[in-house]
Amino acid sequence: MTMTLDRVIDAIVRIDLNWKVTFVSEPGLRWFGYGSSDNIPDSFADMLHPDDAEMFRDTLVGSPESFACDVRVLRAGRENWTNVRGFRLADDTQFMMCFIDITSWKTQDSVLRHAAEHDELTGLPNRALLKRTVDGLIQRDIQPFTVALLDLDGFKKVNDTFGHAIGDAVLIETTRRLTKLIGPDDMLARLGGDEFVIVLVGTDAEQAAARLSSVLLAVARPYDTAPHNAYLGVSIGMAEYPTHGSDYSTLLKNADMAMYQAKNGGKNRISIYVESNDSVDFSIRAAIHRGIHEGEFYLEFQPQYDIHRRLVGAEALMRWTSGSFGRMAPDKFIPIVEESGLMSFLGRWALRYACHQLRAFHELMPDFIMSVNVSPIQFGGDGFDGEVLEAIAEAGVDPARVILEITESTLMRSQAKTERALARLREQGIRFSIDDFGTGFSSLAYLTRLPVSSIKIDKAFIRAIEDASANSLSDRKLITAMINLAHSIDLKVVAEGVENEGQFGFLEQAGCNLIQGYLLGKPMPGHALQALLNTQARAAA
Ligand code: C2E
Ligand code: CA
Ligand code: CA
DSSP: OHHHHHHHOSEEEEEETTOBEEEEOHHHHHHHTOOSGGGOOSBGGGTBOHHHHHHHHHHHHHOSSEEEEEEEEEETTEEEEEEEEEEEOTTSSEEEEEEEEOHHHHHHHHHHHHHHHBOTTTOOBOHHHHHHHHHHHHHTTOOOEEEEEEEEESHHHHHHHHOHHHHHHHHHHHHHHHHHHSOTTOEEEEEETTEEEEEEETOOHHHHHHHHHHHHHHHHSOOTTSOTTOOOEEEEEEEEETTTOSSHHHHHHHHHHHHHHHHHTTSSOEEEOOTTSOOOBOOHHHHHHHHHHTTOEEEEEEEEEETTOOEEEEEEEEEEEETTTEEEOHHHHHHHHHHTTOHHHHHHHHHHHHHHHHHHHHHHOTTOEEEEEOOHHHHHSTTHHHHHHHHHHHHTOOGGGEEEEEOHHHHHSSHHHHHHHHHHHHHTTOEEEEEEETSSOOOHHHHHHSOOOEEEEOHHHHHHHSSOSHHHHHHHHHHHHHHHHHHHTTOEEEEOOOOSHHHHHHHHHHTOOEEOSTTTOOOBOHHHHHHHHHHHHHHHO
């Protein structure tokens, strides 16, 4: 009997009412690592993990006749999970306890537990772990913290149109983007469907709104995983502990209400829960509206040089320093401006601003050329050509000194309408340049058909000039070919993103006409460019 018992029971220990150890079985001495009975600790408390002592005492006091629990014991200084079963001996003054090593079960248990608490598709914590975590924060009275509920805008459409495989890929990609944005103390969980939760620890709702503005941008970026007409957004509702709720379900419910307010407010925005129902709008869209009112947008001008390094023109580039979000790159805010329906307005403003600036430049250099970027959206509206002509007339500049930079996607979109507008503007002397040339559909057919006067080779190609790889060789050949082709149909070539002399030398050799880039000049305020023009004019005189 003892033999078999010894096989399953790792140690038998007897203690008295004061926890004094009065016996340890032979296998137990080996298992605990005591060697001989001389090394047995006096008190059972010294054999137990200190964190489990209280629980063990409670168990024993609660049911002294026979008890069972999982505790950690110390073996040679290391902790070891055991299942202990004990009972009171007949003389009423001692307890006999059997220990079984359950470390391996515990590990397996944690694997099972991991599976039970994580989402299969994304690997993120699920609802169960979210609840356990939030309960834990509340129990430890960690405050403030904010529960942000995220619901993707437009996900259902992606799922319905492209199928579940694409839908899943979008969710995984969203997870990847969100994971990058959260801090080490925050938690990202998936509730199911297209709902996620971010718990921001030590952060009140307003701070959380500022931090999660980057989430709006991250989700608004196009998804490579889905066909490119898949445009997503995210509506975020927030509730803060303890102000907006003192338990998990209230916090989640209130975050959910705020999220619906974000949806109703026009989506792709952040709302914070308020009892009165009118949440504060923290969306980038609202910030853009405010920014337009408060004059937060302005233009910078990047000089363009001919191949003899003479300053001949500039590209107008939009800038935004937002009161709520700080300085934001146009690559980030322009897609949101486009999506929110404000592009026509902001584009018109940029055009007028650029034309007025051009007039000032003309006082120093009458043939100075201004390039202005035009979004495909602007061609979508009626009367774009009229607006351009109006801006030019208002500033009193020569239309022949204005170049509109359009992208290949502009030309692919609503062709008839766009072509009509281009033709009408061309009649008035305005010229067009194809921006980011080489990255889009690059069909030369439309270049011969449309009134385009130059192409702008994308900076990705220019970057490749200097590097020594085989790819770079083919990029160099491609640049040469693009330049020759363009020249063969009477188009000028502009290179952008020229950062060093090596690149400049190559482009000069290849016959490129205009150079733009950090090597010769970064984007700068209008008055700084005016000063440059002044210097050049004086040097020439
Ligand atoms: P883009 O039209 O291709 O503009 C050129 C971008 O390259 C600018 O970035 C410019 O600052 C940057 N750049 C210039 N030289 C160098 C260089 O040597 N090295 C490197 N690495 N970069 C250089 P920015 O100002 O951030 O603008 C980004 C994009 O935002 C623009 O790309 C354009 O697509 C868009 N954008 C800017 N302003 C406007 C605007 O008024 N309207 C519209 N629709 N789009 C705009
Ligand atoms: Ca451009
Ligand atoms: Ca470009």
